[in-house]
Amino acid sequence: MAKAFSPGHITGFFEIPYGSYSHFLHKGSKGAGFSIDRGISTTAYVYESATTDYQISINGVRSSNVDVSKWVVEEYLKLADRPYFVNVEHDIGIPVGFGLGSSGAAALSLSYALNEALDASLSRTQAAQIAHHAEIACKTGLGTVIAEFAGGFEMRTGAGAPGVGSVVKIDLENYYKAVVLCLAPISTKSFLTNMMDEINGLGGVMLSKLSKSRSVDEFLRMSHEFAETLGLTEGKCKEPIAALKALGIESSVALFGQTVFTLVPQTRSKQARDALKGFGGTLLVCNVDSNGARVL
Numbered sequence: 001m002a003k004a005f006s007p008g009h010i011t012g013f014f015e016i017p018y019g020s021y022s023h024f025l026h027k028g029s030k031g032a033g034f035s036i037d038r039g040i041s042t043t044a045y046v047y048e049s050a051t052t053d054y055q056i057s058i059n060g061v062r063s064s065n066v067d068v069s070k071w072v073v074e075e076y077l078k079l080a081d082r083p084y085f086v087n088v089e090h091d092i093g094i095p096v097g098f099g100l101g102s103s104g105a106a107a108l109s110l111s112y113a114l115n116e117a118l119d120a121s122l123s124r125t126q127a128a129q130i131a132h133h134a135e136i137a138c139k140t141g142l143g144t145v146i147a148e149f150a151g152g153f154e155m156r157t158g159a160g161a162p163g164v165g166s167v168v169k170i171d172l173e174n175y176y177k178a179v180v181l182c183l184a185p186i187s188t189k190s191f192l193t194n195m196m197d198e199i200n201g202l203g204g205v206m207l208s209k210l211s212k213s214r215s216v217d218e219f220l221r222m223s224h225e226f227a228e229t230l231g232l233t234e235g236k237c238k239e240p241i242a243a244l245k246a247l248g249i250e251s252s253v254a255l256f257g258q259t260v261f262t263l264v265p266q267t268r269s270k271q272a273r274d275a276l277k278g279f280g281g282t283l284l285v286c287n288v289d290s291n292g293a294r295v296l
């Protein structure tokens with residue numbers, strides 16, 4: 001038995017580099033975002049068995065809508081030298097499908113847990129690459145795994161899996177709180193399948209600007225512009241964004257969900273939280289996780 005944790009993650013803006021790379025290690029996105037101290041803890045139980053099989057549950061309930069997790073388990077079972085029965089328990093502290101990187105966190109925490117439980121002897125980077133591969137194969141994410149692997153408020157300056165892509169962290173020194181209002185889900189798969197052309201170009205320009213300013217406020221302003229371009233700041237997110245703006249607090253929409261987020265200095269977190277009450281949904285106030293995914 002082994003257990004691992006991966007933080008959730010919010011992307012503010014991103015870009016999918018055009019290129020000739022077809023290998024999964026080189027696929028991904030550049031962009032900027034931050035990891036949060038709420039995420040997914042996964043426990044993997046492994047038993048030697050006459051036949052290979054597995055089951056996956058989320059918060060105690062057996063689940064079939066877990067493509068990414070299935071992909072990771074099957075990859076480890078292929079690597080194993082004998083048949084096993086694997087029981088996976090995801091303990092999910094973030095809503096699924098709201099742009100908080102749940103699929104990446106499920107894949108990454110599961111890959112770390114299975115590496116330990118099966119004594120697969122992969123390095124942390126290799127185990128994280130399996131999680132990245134799962135996200136790419138299932139079309140549930142591009143840069144989420146490398147971001148959750150690194151933790152912190154990050155700029156992903158080179159696309160790719162952990163060990164291949166590059167991440168530069170901006171130190172927030174615990175002065176900031178993330179205030180996040182989850183209103184409705186958006187399927188990352190459908191967005192990535194249908195909206196690719198709308199996405200490209202802008203994210204790279206924003207990343208260059210952020211590399212120079214390293215400013216949270218500029219990150220939030222540019223994230224808002226990015227989300228606006230995709231039409232995500234309309235609908236359910238419009239009024240909560242306006243309520244924060246009335247207090248002088250910049251915010252945006254987490255990619256991809258109908259989820260309003262901001263980063264505020266600790267002293268303003270109560271104000272931000274109060275402004276977001278009354279819109280329904282699930283309100284989270286959390287810290288930025290600066291450590292990244294880990295075995296527990």
Ligand SMILES: Nc1ncnc2c1ncn2[C@@H]1O[C@H](COP(=O)(O)OP(=O)(O)O)[C@@H](O)[C@H]1O
Nearest residue numbers: 066067068069096097098099101102103106188
């Ligand atoms: N263990 C898991 N927990 C949550 N979602 C999972 C898990 N494994 C696979 N998934 C898949 O990932 C999808 C959510 O991915 P995505 O739309 O990227 O959401 P998020 O923005 O939360 O990452 C789910 O619909 C499900 O098919």
Ligand SMILES: CC(C)(COP(=O)(O)O)[C@@H](O)C(=O)O
Nearest residue numbers: 011099101141142143144256
């Ligand atoms: C924005 C997204 C493509 C998806 O993120 P999520 O919906 O949270 O899985 C992310 O992986 C990224 O590349 O920045």
